[in-house]
Amino acid sequence: MTEPRIYLSPPDVTDVERKLLLEAFDSNWVAPVGPDLDAFEARCAELVGVRHAVALSSGTAALHLALIAAGVRRGDTVLVPSFTFAATANAVMYLGARPVFLDSTPESWNVDPQILADELRGRAVRGQLPRAVITVDMYGQCADYRPILEACDRYGVPLIEDAAEALGATYRDRPAGSFGLAGVLSFNGNKIVTTGGGGVLVTDDGSVASQVRHLSTQAREPVAHYEHRTVGYNYRLSNLLAAVGRGQLQRLPSMIEARRVTFEHYRAALGDLPGVSFLPVAGYGVPNWWLTCLLVGSPATRDRILAGLAREDIEARPTWKPMHLQPAYRDCVMRGGAVSADLFHRGLCLPSGSALTGHDRDRVVAAVRSVAAEQEG
Structure with a gap:
């Protein structure tokens, strides 16, 4: 008999997720609102140790909105590790900004803190500081945040943590996703926890969470008619997928x-x-x-x-x-x-x-x- 195919990192779902999904389906909360979405966001914030979480359609969407919240605009520069999945850099390009890529350290395969600090120092001298820095927690291991945060704080450059691969990891007993202005988690099908697709932006900053939540629902103003004062995005996660995520987080x-x-x-x-x-x-x-x-x-x-x-x-x-x-x-x-x-x-x-x-x-x-x-x- 032929042996079954072994996949790299397939979804691992059980009756726990099935039960929660069917309960959400039977309740008719199938749109991008509902009690499972609220509970999923609350649990993500709790796991990461921050006050706010906004569940979105993908980790890429979370990166995109995190960069907007950091003030990134057309023509800006963002420092980005070169050794990463394309989504990290693509989100920078969505805004018409330009990534400057930084090498890794062989000790963790994450961005080299010394190269990052040197780049910030040189750009400060030239009056060309980047609008933001993105770090990536490679293959589930956190970057070295102590020197990274020191460098970013010294020059007043906001940090965005791409923790798409690292939910459940820690750095000096602090959870992945909790560093900088905002963290980004992914729940793509190959991640350690999946909702079949989706992501979450996590942050301690209430104004960032409010801005991201507003932009993710087409930036509709809270009035009876459809009023839009800025361009928004259709980026919210569905309640059904959030129900699957709740089961995954339990496990x-x-x-x-x-x-x-x-x-x-x-x-x-x-x-x-x-x-x-x-x-x-x-x-x-x-x-x-x-x-x-x-x-x-x-x-x-x-x-x-x-x-x-x-x-x-x-x-x-x-x-x-x-x-x-x-x-x-x-x-x-x-x-x-x-x-x-x-x-x-x-x-x-x-x-x-x-x-x-x-x-x-x-x-x-x-x-x-x-x-x-x-x-x-």
Whole structure:
């Protein structure tokens, strides 16, 4: 019998989510308002440790509105890590602003705080400070926020935390998403918690939350007729999807633990292979273990492993291709670049879903070791 396909990070849903979804459906709260939406937002704010949360149609929508709240306008500059998914940079471009890309640190694969501080210092001297800084918590591990916040505060530049991959992670015992002007969470289908799509903006700033909530509902004014004093967006999350999210959040601790077990299993089973190293776990926090990522000896080896996994019907992917190597962003400024380029050329992500079985993990390990054995032979 053919073995079933193993996916990289599929949704992990149970009767908990089904029950809440059907209850919301039966109540007829199917529009982008309702008690499940309110409860989902309240729980997200509680988990992140902030006062406000606004549930939106995607993490990208949350980034877009966070940048508006930070005052980003056409012609502005925003500092952005190069090693990230395209949505981080795309949201900057939506506003006619320009990203300046920064390299990563090999110690955590997140943005290098020293490069960020140097860039802010140089721009301050030239009178060209960016309108905002975006950080990204890569693969479920927080960036190093102490020096980052010090640099942003020194020059009065607002920080937006793209914590799309990091719900449940911590930095010095403080939850991911709680840093800066606003944090962004994603509930896309491949994230540790999913609503089938969606995102949340989290913030301690009530005025930011109010502005984002207003803009996300087409910026309609609170009058009887349809009055619009500014351009808005159709960005709210539906009550039905929020019901699914409420069930997922109930199970977040167990899903984090399942992914941690998978990371430890892969590290123990593959860590002895020549040239193999895993995403370092920074001493300043605890990740949510969203994806298990590793580096191998060369780009050719990485590609052989991906091909070997594909032959066994196992989904795996390269790590993010940095933005400064993307054709769409070829004209943007890049500071550094060697680290993030190497992370892409030698990096891959292994199946890490929270419903992954021991047998699934063994299949992945066997496929990787088989490629390694071919090379040795």
